[in-house]
Amino acid sequence: MKHYKIAVLAGDGIGPEITQEALKVLKVVEERNDVAFELMPALFGACAYFATGDAFPPETIAICDQADAILKGPIGLSHEESKKIPVDKQPERGALLPLRRRYNTYANFRPVSLPKALAHFSPLKPEVIGEGIDLIMVRELVGGLYFGEKEMGVNAEGLRYVRETLEYDEVQIRRIMHQAFKLAMKRRKLLHNIHKSNVLKSSVLWNEVMEEVAKEYPEVQVVNFLVDSAATALCLKPTQFDVMVMENMFGDILSDQGGGILGSLGLMPSACLGDDKAYYEPSHGSAPDIAGKNIANPYSMIGSVAMMLENSFGMEAEAKNVWAAMQGVFAEGYSTADLSKPGSGVKMISTVEFGDKVVEKL
Amino acid sequence: MKHYKIAVLAGDGIGPEITQEALKVLKVVEERNDVAFELMPALFGACAYFATGDAFPPETIAICDQADAILKGPIGLSHEESKKIPVDKQPERGALLPLRRRYNTYANFRPVSLPKALAHFSPLKPEVIGEGIDLIMVRELVGGLYFGEKEMGVNAEGLRYVRETLEYDEVQIRRIMHQAFKLAMKRRKLLHNIHKSNVLKSSVLWNEVMEEVAKEYPEVQVVNFLVDSAATALCLKPTQFDVMVMENMFGDILSDQGGGILGSLGLMPSACLGDDKAYYEPSHGSAPDIAGKNIANPYSMIGSVAMMLENSFGMEAEAKNVWAAMQGVFAEGYSTADLSKPGSGVKMISTVEFGDKVVEKL
Ligand SMILES: CC(C)[C@H](C(=O)O)[C@@H](O)C(=O)O
Numbered sequence: 126m127k128h129y130k131i132a133v134l135a136g137d138g139i140g141p142e143i144t145q146e147a148l149k150v151l152k153v154v155e156e157r158n159d160v161a162f163e164l165m166p167a168l169f170g171a172c173a174y175f176a177t178g179d180a181f182p183p184e185t186i187a188i189c190d191q192a193d194a195i196l197k198g199p200i201g202l203s204h205e206e207s208k209k210i211p212v213d214k215q216p217e218r219g220a221l222l223p224l225r226r227r228y229n230t231y232a233n234f235r236p237v238s239l240p241k242a243l244a245h246f247s248p249l250k251p252e253v254i255g256e257g258i259d260l261i262m263v264r265e266l267v268g269g270l271y272f273g274e275k276e277m278g279v280n281a282e283g284l285r286y287v288r289e290t291l292e293y294d295e296v297q298i299r300r301i302m303h304q305a306f307k308l309a310m311k312r313r314k315l316l317h318n319i320h321k322s323n324v325l326k327s328s329v330l331w332n333e334v335m336e337e338v339a340k341e342y343p344e345v346q347v348v349n350f351l352v353d354s355a356a357t358a359l360c361l362k363p364t365q366f367d368v369m370v371m372e373n374m375f376g377d378i379l380s381d382q383g384g385g386i387l388g389s390l391g392l393m394p395s396a397c398l399g400d401d402k403a404y405y406e407p408s409h410g411s412a413p414d415i416a417g418k419n420i421a422n423p424y425s426m427i428g429s430v431a432m433m434l435e436n437s438f439g440m441e442a443e444a445k446n447v448w449a450a451m452q453g454v455f456a457e458g459y460s461t462a463d464l465s466k467p468g469s470g471v472k473m474i475s476t477v478e479f480g481d482k483v484v485e486k487l
Numbered sequence: 488m489k490h491y492k493i494a495v496l497a498g499d500g501i502g503p504e505i506t507q508e509a510l511k512v513l514k515v516v517e518e519r520n521d522v523a524f525e526l527m528p529a530l531f532g533a534c535a536y537f538a539t540g541d542a543f544p545p546e547t548i549a550i551c552d553q554a555d556a557i558l559k560g561p562i563g564l565s566h567e568e569s570k571k572i573p574v575d576k577q578p579e580r581g582a583l584l585p586l587r588r589r590y591n592t593y594a595n596f597r598p599v600s601l602p603k604a605l606a607h608f609s610p611l612k613p614e615v616i617g618e619g620i621d622l623i624m625v626r627e628l629v630g631g632l633y634f635g636e637k638e639m640g641v642n643a644e645g646l647r648y649v650r651e652t653l654e655y656d657e658v659q660i661r662r663i664m665h666q667a668f669k670l671a672m673k674r675r676k677l678l679h680n681i682h683k684s685n686v687l688k689s690s691v692l693w694n695e696v697m698e699e700v701a702k703e704y705p706e707v708q709v710v711n712f713l714v715d716s717a718a719t720a721l722c723l724k725p726t727q728f729d730v731m732v733m734e735n736m737f738g739d740i741l742s743d744q745g746g747g748i749l750g751s752l753g754l755m756p757s758a759c760l761g762d763d764k765a766y767y768e769p770s771h772g773s774a775p776d777i778a779g780k781n782i783a784n785p786y787s788m789i790g791s792v793a794m795m796l797e798n799s800f801g802m803e804a805e806a807k808n809v810w811a812a813m814q815g816v817f818a819e820g821y822s823t824a825d826l827s828k829p830g831s832g833v834k835m836i837s838t839v840e841f842g843d844k845v846v847e848k849l
């Protein structure tokens with residue numbers, strides 16, 4: 126029997142609720158496979174800060190270090206609440222970025238996927254969805270502005286100023302490109318390279334390395350897109366994209382736009398892979414306004430479990446089952462509040478009911 | 488009689504075609520008002536580089552220096568073509584950024600506006616457009632990553648690397664905030680402040696200064712939005728926004744997303760205001776693939792003229808006429824190729840026909 130240790134970081138806001146549903150799914154997978162999942166829950170994010178004074182406390186680090194994979198819920202506080210915590214202790218700077226840095230999870234995969242049959246979820250017209258949206262954004266996750274030096278102070282003229290640096294070296298770019306090209310080879314052999322080389326020198330190097338790596342994948346067709354044009358195109362014709370690769374900040378913005386075109390960030394799971402460790406998380410925030418109400422969409426969290434099954438445990442068939450079970454729930458006309466607005470014709474179910482229905486279908 | 492000098496930088500790609508239509512409109516305005524527009528055409532962008540070796544040549548600078556306002560078409564080459572020009576001579580780095588820097592046009596106003604009656608132009612469903620989209624993005628235009636130091640080289644480990652800096656000081660932030668708050672006071676007194684303070688220190692200072700300035704405009708309701716959430720919300724519920732304020736790069740990406748939700752970047756005019764000089768330009772690129780075909784949408788260029796009439800010449804009534812004339816063309820069911828796809832029910836007209844119809848209606 127295989128034995129896997131999973132660090133479970135439920136996070137803040139809706140995190141615990143949607144994690145609960147994801148764990149139900151994991152339990153079913155465990156029961157019917159020759160595998161044991163050892164769950165190791167740990168505090169992470171604002172909850173950890175309030176309990177220990179540290180958003181990513183040593184006990185959590187120890188658990189993550191031991192784990193074969195990390196399942197992480199969304200973290201963070203509302204704009205107003207977050208002011209109560211010193212800037213560097215806030216969950217994003219104090220926990221999430223350190224997590225990404227510690228395990229060097231440089232490759233973030235964010236599927237943006239909506240079958241034609243679910244076009245009604247989307248704010249886009251059915252004719253824009255066409256045969257369905259099915260793209261994956263590959264986001265560089267441990268470089269760029271997020272991890273550069275930061276300096277805040279008062280300058281010679283007595284003015285408050287701030288300076289931060291965006292850095293990339295060729296190794297950082299090359300490894301994410303390989304991930305993107307490999308994924309493209311497994312899919313439609315089409316790669317959209319997102320950049321801003323007409324202004325940013327970082328994009329000049331980005332494109333240079335991309336072209337070098339491209340030579341190793343001659344079958345892949347590369348299409349270059351300025352990041353601003355990509356933002357236009359994602360609204361006008363999202364179906365043109367299959368695999369998109371981009372640096373950290375661009376990936377943050379465009380992937381959330383991706384959630385927008387699907388109809389809900391609740392449809393955005395993700396995998397964050399390093400060379401030795403991987404963690405899995407929804408792409409969205411902790412939605413403090415709807416926390417504790419049993420209305421959040423657990424899709425992104427259950428989807429993250431599916432990505433974990435596939436990437437960390439090689440359980441591709443079970444991953445497919447999980448995706449199919451969720452699609453099955455949608456196919457019966459059910460969804461959570463985010464996707465069942467009055468008049469949409471979608472039958473509203475709670476977070477727990479969604480999880481239950483997925484389990485039934487598994 | 489008032490006399491105004493206008494530098495006319497037709498630019499690259501579709502620039503000359505759409506500029507032609509904008510000038511027709513300007514002529515009509517001139518004829519029926521006690522005003523003379525002295526047009527001073529000048530080379531700018533790739534066309535200038537090919538003619539003179541300089542994308543923003545001294546003659547053009549001299550003309551712009553003298554001008555009361557600058558009307559600028561889109562510039563730039565296709566990804567492949569631009570490789571033929573040294574990076575720093577390329578139209579964006581060699582002309583556009585220097586133009587913005589020279590005249591310190593820090594306040595970029597980008598209306599994203601679509602009346603309910605034109606909801607069919609948008610890729611969004613009519614129920615998402617509701618009573619119409621009518622927002623203005625206020626983009627800081629001369630700071631941030633665009634204008635920071637840039638360094639490319641080989642590091643101690645022999646790796647190619649690149650580093651660029653994002654800088655803001657409180658003066659830069661304060662002045663754009665005043666612009667945004669003043670605009671909000673003239674409109675719905677609602678301001679969405681776009682930032683990424685959970686990661687970027689620049690956003691921490693940005694928000695700090697925003698809160699200070701907000702005290703001077705107690706009637707304005709401020710809503711804070713993370714840039715990634717804003718990208719989601721622009722798709723899901725664009726009608727919640729009225730005035731949005733953001734730093735340079737965020738404004739680049741979100742405003743192009745704005746063009747996406749309207750249905751075409753051709754609907755995106757803009758005004759770029761400094762304390763002493765202003766220039767006006769479409770928010771989009773030069774679309775080399777459709778250049779010379781008489782199919783480009785001149786709306787963004789004619790709209791930029793309208794913004795010039797209002798902001799630089801105080802001709803508010805004429806500006807309104809120009810907007811109304813363009814809406815009139817749309818109301819009769821006509822538009823250019825970008826907005827008259829087969830099956831849309833919109834009657835396709837050419838660039839020139841669009842200009843002619845606007846002139847007729849004026
Ligand atoms: C919470 C935040 C730091 C994070 C990011 O910007 O990376 C989130 O928005 C995401 O996309 O994973």
Ligand SMILES: CC(C)[C@H](C(=O)O)[C@@H](O)C(=O)O
Pocket residue numbers: 323324353563579583739770771
């Ligand atoms: C051409 C480019 C440099 C420019 C920018 O990024 O500012 C354009 O995209 C815009 O939005 O005006």
